[in-house]
Amino acid sequence: MLIVRGDPTCPMTISCLKYEMEPWWFVLLVGDSGIIPSTSPSTPTASALSASLPTPIAPPPPPLPPQGNEDSDTSSKSSSLSSVILPGSVTPSRKAILDFLKNMMPIEPVQDITTETFLTEEAVFTLVAAYLPDGAVKKSQLAEWMAKDGAWGVTKKRRTQSERIQGRQYNLVKESFRDYRWVDLNNVHQFRRHVKFTKDSTMTIGYVRRSNTTDSLGSKIKSLQLQSVKLLCEKVFGSLNTSSSSDIISRDHNDDKNWLDEVTSCIGNTQDMIEELNTCSKKIRLVTIDYAGLCTNPDFLRDFFKANKIVVELVVDLGHKVDIFNRRQLLKDVDTVSMFNCRKSCTTRSL
Template structure:
């Protein structure tokens, strides 16, 4: 995702954009009031927050991964807390470092966004890229300019993880390997506050701390929403088919099997796959129809809970009478050949 598309907006700011009005306090209040009168609808976006759209809640619930909510405006948080009898926003923010607790109704209960925690490296990276921007978003209502060291950034992350052990041990080098967005800004030596030591810091635009818990909630709920959507498909009779591919890299067969097994386990646990097919040694641009020939039987025998290769997948498509949802790991997991994917879809449709 482009760094620019990670800029956050409040729902009231998005309402101004939706109506083509200048973003200011008066317009935000009025535009948000109008949007609020659209019963059964919410203001959402798909990829770029600067392209808001009004969508029915029913449609949002059907596509929970596609449609994203905006951050609540500070005044909206106050209204929600008053409605649910929670402490006022003023009292919640007497300490600058404290978080505003945003609440939501979940299955008839109130759930606090401060209860959510980052659980893995992927979630930590997303949090870094959402909170620490390497450019000026020109949105003082949500961001503040700060000079931060990598250690400062790690300290912020530490507040939102299940356990500090889940933070990569060599945090600076890990951020470099993962191309964390804040590294786009060159670091400069600066004097650390409180002592004479000079350390490297970057000028970053940081999302206000009161919104950090909301960002964590949004990140951690992604898997929940994904599985809810997958389960709805399964309940309607759709077969969830997982597909994992391993490139022609030089590792030993035992390592290849281990990595493939990890992928298949993720397809089962995260995407609730009913059947899983693998391509143990193929390139991402290799034609699907020609993969896994001859059959890599020794590798298949070493894998658990696998239903076959790409050729067996084609056999399933030719014989099943059920609809299929194909889930592949990462963008190159299925194929980087766009035309070949079209051919796969045409092949599947020819048997419907």
């Protein structure tokens, strides 16, 4: 295997289980015997599953259309890993596709991994479409999403030998590191496997929240119901009319639980969840939908985990992937906690 971050020329050996749990960190160097997925792993350890660079797995897509760029990547293609057994794909959403683009074309350059390349909108679409399921996005949609996201800036005109073209300058991951498919870019299946193998020692519970907006009560209840069903947890707790920046421990001290009668997948509110944490004999894995689903105040987030030592993992469900954090990261790692301070506007977590 080859570490993607750090020295990309320094090989190292790790277990099959480690690769299956965190495949996005490594490039496989397959020998004559190929790779055999593990079937009886030891107890996995919690780790941050945030994808940094995509996982090379399958043969690369067709080359980009000519751009008149003398710095275009000519790296050799890596081996096909046809022996790896892959699960079914998660349908890519707008957020998933933009996240994928930011992995393929990161905002900041990565030494020995990316190369500066000028691409038109058509060239970007041709590149991305080769990785996505057929019909996942249209060229006009992709251009609009990238423009609204703003991460890559505005398009600019550039003169080539024959004409003026319009596009952007990107830090494009070299072709030798883009040997993968869309099916390999989500870790939802690995996470479900992780939950299955730790169920005897760790209970997985979900938490859903609905902000105090001007929407009708019926709309809010429907949102909580859809969120709680989406989580697929053993137990799900919820909070109605709660701000993302509010103190988790202080939520739902009122006695109004009438909404729980209509949200059939929720068994209690925030205070009921805290009571569950105080009485449960197993370790707890807490799952929420997106970073604003639990709390966007770093201090309140730390206070919650300090007060509830039984919670050993926090899982953020992003739809196409999950990010997993352990207690130490949430209590000690400033960069990790700052990821939760992300709320710009209300988001739809029920879809």
